[in-house]
Amino acid sequence: MTVEQIVSEGKDQFPIGMRVLAVDDDPTCLLLLGTLLRRCQYHVTTTSQAKTALKMLRENKNKFDLVISDVHMPDMDGFKLLEHVGLEMDLPVIMLSANGDTKLVMKGITHGACDYLLKPVRIEELQNIWQHVVRRKKKDRCNSGSKDKPHPDSGEAAGIGNVDNNGKLNKKRKDQNEDEDDERDENGHDNEDPSAQKKPRVVWSVELHRKFVAAVNQLGIDKAVPKKILELMNVEKLTRENVASHLQKFRLYLKRISCVANQQANMAAALGTADSAYLRMGSLNGLGNFHTLAGSDQLHNAAFRSFPPSGVLGRLNTPAGLGIRGLPSPGTIQLGHVQNSGNPTNDLSKLQSFVPGNHNTNILQGMPMSLELDRLQHNKNVGHIGELPTTDSMTVFPGSGNLVDARITGFSNNQLLGVTSNSLMLEGSSQQATSHTSVSAIGFQNGNALSDFTSIAPASNQLQDSKAGSQGQASPINCNAGQIIRSAPQEWNAPRKDAPYQSHASINSSIPINGAMIQLGQCLDRNNSIFHRTTDLDSVGPLNFVDPLSIKHSEGDNSIMEPSVIEKEGYLMFQPRPHGSHVPDNIGSLEDLASAMMKQVPTNLSVLLQEGGCNGYSLRTSI
Amino acid sequence: MERNPMRRQLAIMRQSLFDQGHVDEQFVQLEELQDDANPNFVEEVVTLYYRDSARIILNIEQALERKPFDFRKLDAYMHQFKGSSSSIGAKKVKAESTLFREYCKSGNGEGCMRSFQQLKKEYATLRKKLGTYFQLARQAGPVETASRPK
Numbered sequence: 001m002t003v004e005q006i007v008s009e010g011k012d013q014f015p016i017g018m019r020v021l022a023v024d025d026d027p028t029c030l031l032l033l034g035t036l037l038r039r040c041q042y043h044v045t046t047t048s049q050a051k052t053a054l055k056m057l058r059e060n061k062n063k064f065d066l067v068i069s070d071v072h073m074p075d076m077d078g079f080k081l082l083e084h085v086g087l088e089m090d091l092p093v094i095m096l097s098a099n100g101d102t103k104l105v106m107k108g109i110t111h112g113a114c115d116y117l118l119k120p121v122r123i124e125e126l127q128n129i130w131q132h133v134v135r136r137k138k139k140d141r142c143n144s145g146s147k148d149k150p151h152p153d154s155g156e157a158a159g160i161g162n163v164d165n166n167g168k169l170n171k172k173r174k175d176q177n178e179d180e181d182d183e184r185d186e187n188g189h190d191n192e193d194p195s196a197q198k199k200p201r202v203v204w205s206v207e208l209h210r211k212f213v214a215a216v217n218q219l220g221i222d223k224a225v226p227k228k229i230l231e232l233m234n235v236e237k238l239t240r241e242n243v244a245s246h247l248q249k250f251r252l253y254l255k256r257i258s259c260v261a262n263q264q265a266n267m268a269a270a271l272g273t274a275d276s277a278y279l280r281m282g283s284l285n286g287l288g289n290f291h292t293l294a295g296s297d298q299l300h301n302a303a304f305r306s307f308p309p310s311g312v313l314g315r316l317n318t319p320a321g322l323g324i325r326g327l328p329s330p331g332t333i334q335l336g337h338v339q340n341s342g343n344p345t346n347d348l349s350k351l352q353s354f355v356p357g358n359h360n361t362n363i364l365q366g367m368p369m370s371l372e373l374d375r376l377q378h379n380k381n382v383g384h385i386g387e388l389p390t391t392d393s394m395t396v397f398p399g400s401g402n403l404v405d406a407r408i409t410g411f412s413n414n415q416l417l418g419v420t421s422n423s424l425m426l427e428g429s430s431q432q433a434t435s436h437t438s439v440s441a442i443g444f445q446n447g448n449a450l451s452d453f454t455s456i457a458p459a460s461n462q463l464q465d466s467k468a469g470s471q472g473q474a475s476p477i478n479c480n481a482g483q484i485i486r487s488a489p490q491e492w493n494a495p496r497k498d499a500p501y502q503s504h505a506s507i508n509s510s511i512p513i514n515g516a517m518i519q520l521g522q523c524l525d526r527n528n529s530i531f532h533r534t535t536d537l538d539s540v541g542p543l544n545f546v547d548p549l550s551i552k553h554s555e556g557d558n559s560i561m562e563p564s565v566i567e568k569e570g571y572l573m574f575q576p577r578p579h580g581s582h583v584p585d586n587i588g589s590l591e592d593l594a595s596a597m598m599k600q601v602p603t604n605l606s607v608l609l610q611e612g613g614c615n616g617y618s619l620r621t622s623i
Numbered sequence: 624m625e626r627n628p629m630r631r632q633l634a635i636m637r638q639s640l641f642d643q644g645h646v647d648e649q650f651v652q653l654e655e656l657q658d659d660a661n662p663n664f665v666e667e668v669v670t671l672y673y674r675d676s677a678r679i680i681l682n683i684e685q686a687l688e689r690k691p692f693d694f695r696k697l698d699a700y701m702h703q704f705k706g707s708s709s710s711i712g713a714k715k716v717k718a719e720s721t722l723f724r725e726y727c728k729s730g731n732g733e734g735c736m737r738s739f740q741q742l743k744k745e746y747a748t749l750r751k752k753l754g755t756y757f758q759l760a761r762q763a764g765p766v767e768t769a770s771r772p773k
Contacts (some may be wrong), residue, residue, distance in 0.1 A: 072706075
């Protein structure tokens, strides 16, 4: 096989010469995969590190047509990678795993994977993977107003990892998104959109999302109509359709958050401390999930799925504390560090106190989410959570705050953190991986309700990545939140249960995953508000908390949240990695919690939604 | 000429690997990937597997020495191990890995230890058999060493 020869003729002989990037930490599997792919006459590049893969992809978006990645990897969860690739490069990603659990597969799909293969993979299966490339190109073509893209290279789609993308991924909304986004203009906050001219896609950056959230807050979530939001936002080149879809996602996110929050609360009650942390995470996750939900169709809320309760707590605390500060200080987030045991009370209180810091109090009534991580870590009494001043009317998360609160108090801050971290995790993990990112997420919460959302999401990403040290994650999360908001469907207060999940997804997609920490920081501020909201979740009855164990990420169990969140956004930043690495693990659990919570929170869904919007956003992690 | 008896012996040995359940269909996939450009592919993969999985085995052993068992971690290790074992078609090893994971999920420490011991045995047995097989294959000549059983 002469690769060079194939490459030069690649375009003409597609699928021969299709450029595939294979990622798997197991050398045996990687060697096998690489050989199989070469046998199919693709041009193969292999790497055992997810980070390296991302770097390669970022270097040149047009260098690859397709990515195949293992799910369980030590340096980064496969789902997170999936989210990143989807958001940033918009390349089709195929997941690979020895585990064929339905939940895991579901998680993959919700995170935006275009296929899910089981190991050991057979050559027959690989011989047809090129279809995903073609399919995506076609979709892109449609989305960009039928611009013709003759060559099969899916590079075109790359670089536009924002809502638009999500729309596509989300089958449910695909049609409406496509319609809406047809006229989409390029958003000024485009992160990396080389083909902006070719494909008008709105990138819901943190800034944009923040404006969006502020506008929604101002109008009141019930009264927020795209037209008015658009007017308030006063952003050039943003169309009503863009706003509408973003709003829809956001609503979904909120819903999801509230579900999660409920779940968490329940769990907490049932499980005890450790659980509480977990539960909290759930609630938080709800918030974070929103981000993830909305933003990242590709992001996987892996974290959401199954993060170990303890992990979550730990995570929450650290990142939260950090986040609250409103700065994505890289070191702060460390979700992972937070004691997993999560002194629930302490953390919460910390979180709460943090909240006030944010300007957007309205969003979260009491969501102390971003509360200072530091404090959390120290485990002060959590009780505060409820105190977060939700100031406003931010209807977005009216009740959810309570729920969160309830949970939070019970648990260690983790919950809050969980949420925030989740959101953080959602996005940013890859680059900046440090726990810092998670912090940002937290901060996010304090800030604008919605905007927090996004920030939370990114924050969570970061958290997750803390392992990876990817600070950048924070930023993505932020974006997601914004995105989620955008696409929140009408069901704003709709049944909590899986609905929010969706919104969650949508948010994710919109958030540009840039790993920029800065964004994360933004998020953090916003997060506060979101958190506030969660605190109100008290009212939420016993959450049917998903058993944290079940949520364990190890097997991507967290389907709890996942199914509902499945949106293509699947922005699950949270990666519940079963590994020992604390940070990443925690994050995952957070997300898982969140997801779990999301699913289960039936009552205070709306509350959650409002508050948890952020968290859920980013939380949707899937393992 | 000389190679024929060797090749025949090789074929018999190969068949017994399948018959005894040591390897499964995946092993055939590996063989099919072997060609002129990649004449020792199967051996390479198996060698890589044994090298890399030794590390996981060690991790598991260490984890089993710490009480109480961290089932989650054990399960995670085994998941990884199972993934690569199934990639080379190590049937019995894979089955034992599955069993181990079941025990982990149900929190059965005793079961885990027992099944791990069994797994190590199968793992070692397979290694020996494959080692002999590859050795013979090299002697029998590069071509057609891994042909499909008729």
